[in-house]
Amino acid sequence: MDFGSFLAAPEIKIKIVTYRDIFQDKAMIENRFGEEYRDRSAILKLDPADFKQLNIKKGDTVILKNSFGKIVVKAEESGYEIPHRGIAYMPNSPWSNMLVSDETGGTGVPKFKDISATVTSAKGEKVTELRF
Amino acid sequence: MEKNYYVCTGCGLLCDDIEVESEKNIINKVYTACRVGVAHMKNAKGETNFLVDNKPVDEATAVREAASILKNAKNPLIFGLGTSTDETQKLAIELAKKTNATLDDTSSFCLGPLVEALLQDKLKTCTLEDVRNKADVIIFWGADPSDSHPRHLSKHSYFPRGSEKQKGWEEERTAIAIDVRKSHTAKICGNYFFQIPPGGDTEFIDALIAALSGKLPKTSYKYPPKKILELANILKGAKFGVIFAGLGLIYSLEDLEPVFRLMKVLNEKANFHLVPMVGHYNMRGFNENLFAETGYVNRVKFEDGIVKHGPEYSVVESLKAKTVDAALIIGSDPLSSLPRSVSKNLLEIPVISIDPCETLTSKHAKIYINTAVSGVEAGGSATRMDGTKVSFKPVVETVHPSDEAILKKIMEAV
Numbered sequence: 001m002d003f004g005s006f007l008a009a010p011e012i013k014i015k016i017v018t019y020r021d022i023f024q025d026k027a028m029i030e031n032r033f034g035e036e037y038r039d040r041s042a043i044l045k046l047d048p049a050d051f052k053q054l055n056i057k058k059g060d061t062v063i064l065k066n067s068f069g070k071i072v073v074k075a076e077e078s079g080y081e082i083p084h085r086g087i088a089y090m091p092n093s094p095w096s097n098m099l100v101s102d103e104t105g106g107t108g109v110p111k112f113k114d115i116s117a118t119v120t121s122a123k124g125e126k127v128t129e130l131r132f
Numbered sequence: 133m134e135k136n137y138y139v140c141t142g143c144g145l146l147c148d149d150i151e152v153e154s155e156k157n158i159i160n161k162v163y164t165a166c167r168v169g170v171a172h173m174k175n176a177k178g179e180t181n182f183l184v185d186n187k188p189v190d191e192a193t194a195v196r197e198a199a200s201i202l203k204n205a206k207n208p209l210i211f212g213l214g215t216s217t218d219e220t221q222k223l224a225i226e227l228a229k230k231t232n233a234t235l236d237d238t239s240s241f242c243l244g245p246l247v248e249a250l251l252q253d254k255l256k257t258c259t260l261e262d263v264r265n266k267a268d269v270i271i272f273w274g275a276d277p278s279d280s281h282p283r284h285l286s287k288h289s290y291f292p293r294g295s296e297k298q299k300g301w302e303e304e305r306t307a308i309a310i311d312v313r314k315s316h317t318a319k320i321c322g323n324y325f326f327q328i329p330p331g332g333d334t335e336f337i338d339a340l341i342a343a344l345s346g347k348l349p350k351t352s353y354k355y356p357p358k359k360i361l362e363l364a365n366i367l368k369g370a371k372f373g374v375i376f377a378g379l380g381l382i383y384s385l386e387d388l389e390p391v392f393r394l395m396k397v398l399n400e401k402a403n404f405h406l407v408p409m410v411g412h413y414n415m416r417g418f419n420e421n422l423f424a425e426t427g428y429v430n431r432v433k434f435e436d437g438i439v440k441h442g443p444e445y446s447v448v449e450s451l452k453a454k455t456v457d458a459a460l461i462i463g464s465d466p467l468s469s470l471p472r473s474v475s476k477n478l479l480e481i482p483v484i485s486i487d488p489c490e491t492l493t494s495k496h497a498k499i500y501i502n503t504a505v506s507g508v509e510a511g512g513s514a515t516r517m518d519g520t521k522v523s524f525k526p527v528v529e530t531v532h533p534s535d536e537a538i539l540k541k542i543m544e545a546v
């Protein structure tokens with residue numbers, strides 16, 4: 001019996017900052033329903049310490065969850081020299097948009113670049129498909 | 133031999149020096165464009181498609197059905213148009229008037245306020261040619277053109293030799309990045325990269341204003357004052373400075389007041405211009421065309437000859453509040469680009485999608501009309517991010533109707 005599977009997987013709270021990526025843009029133009037676009041979009045870049053705490057390896061999937069949605073994406077270390085614990089980066093895409101709040105304070109502008117969510121290991125679950 | 137140059141409509145830079153090799157209306161090679169531009173120009177594809185409820189129909193049926201949706205709606209939403217020509221945009225404005233529609237575009241949730249301020253002459257601006265020829269201090273603020281506008285630095289802002297900048301970036305230009313992340317552009321800026329925490333822009337602006345005015349710069353996140361003072365010194369020495377303002381800056385501000393404050397002080401001490409980093413090739417054109425017609429750059433509702441304006445007419449608030457009962461979406465994919473918590477409401481109303489590519493939105497649309505790629509298969513005019521007008525001809529011929537032709541037909545049928 002694997003008692004480890006009964007232990008709660010480590011969960012951390014993060015803020016997700018989204019950004020543009022030229023390779024991802026190119027992949028979208030070529031085929032927005034294709035594998036390359038998914039691989040370059042559904043990805044979360046974490047601080048090495050956060051990454052370690054989640055007990056995962058590069059390319060493992062993680063679950064990102066908040067009250068607006070839940071997605072499964074691949075995780076990796078960001079590679080930035082300056083530590084950024086609690087902040088993770090993700091290309092702007094339909095995946096990141098699944099987690100964006102509808103709270104706008106009536107301004108008409110969602111907080112696309114300011115997303116709060118929890119991350120846990122997805123234990124092998126597949127990356128979320130692009131559909132409704 | 134005279135060379136034939138084309139315009140790339142892959143982003144707001146509208147590069148006008150593109151050469152292509154094509155055969156039988158298929159583009160085989162694209163020269164001078166960036167990676168995104170090449171993918172964009174080669175994207176023109178085969179058969180044309182008209183779908184109603186996901187079943188193929190002829191063009192006349194698709195147009196008739198689309199017109200009937202718009203006629204029967206009390207408050208249709210017309211949205212998109214950032215990748216359409218001026219000619220198409222003007223037709224869409226007419227159609228919105230005729231159908232008492234709510235009309236909005238992506239600037240509503242990105243750079244709209246900045247373009248509006250420029251059109252109202254509230255900020256000093258300049259062209260990309262001015263930047264190439266004269267700029268000595270260039271700030272990328274919340275912007276990463278290396279990824280979003282790939283030829284920005286090489287063609288205009290940093291690397292080129294300009295008429296008054298013959299020694300180029302090595303000696304005569306200083307590029308500065310202010311961002312929450314060490315982007316590719318920030319890497320190029322080397323020691324002139326100022327990393328601030330998410331949401332820290334207003335404080336950084338006020339600290340910079342303090343430094344420019346000879347006071348001690350303070351931030352709650354304890355940004356080293358010495359670094360801000362160094363930055364202020366560089367800015368004070370600018371003979372021709374320019375701020376390229378991106379989404380990272382705009383999303384972090386409550387309103388534009390901090391930008392106005394900073395530009396005022398910068399122009400007391402030096403000479404500074406601001407250019408918005410417009411993404412879609414003709415978003416600025418949409419803002420200008422609507423502004424000329426109504427005095428507003430986006431978020432309008434036409435009602436029996438009068439124009440209403442406000443955040444409640446933005447695409448986001450109208451979908452959230454479910455005040456629109458049909459949607460005509462032109463060259464945009466809100467099911468992908470808006471928060472799902474908002475865009476899901478589109479699934480409850482009839483949607484007409486006019487787009488050169490199949491998208492999540494087109495897949496869930498009642499009517500899908502597959503049109504020519506604007507700038508590749510159809511010509512027209514547009515406004516570059518800096519406000520310069522650019523005209524272009526199609527690169528290849530196509531069987532796809534242009535969005536302009538389709539809108540004309542819908543207009544006649546409503």
Ligand code: SF4
Nearest residue numbers: 140142143147169283
């Ligand atoms: S920078 Fe923009 S306009 Fe220029 S080639 Fe690339 S995508 Fe096209």
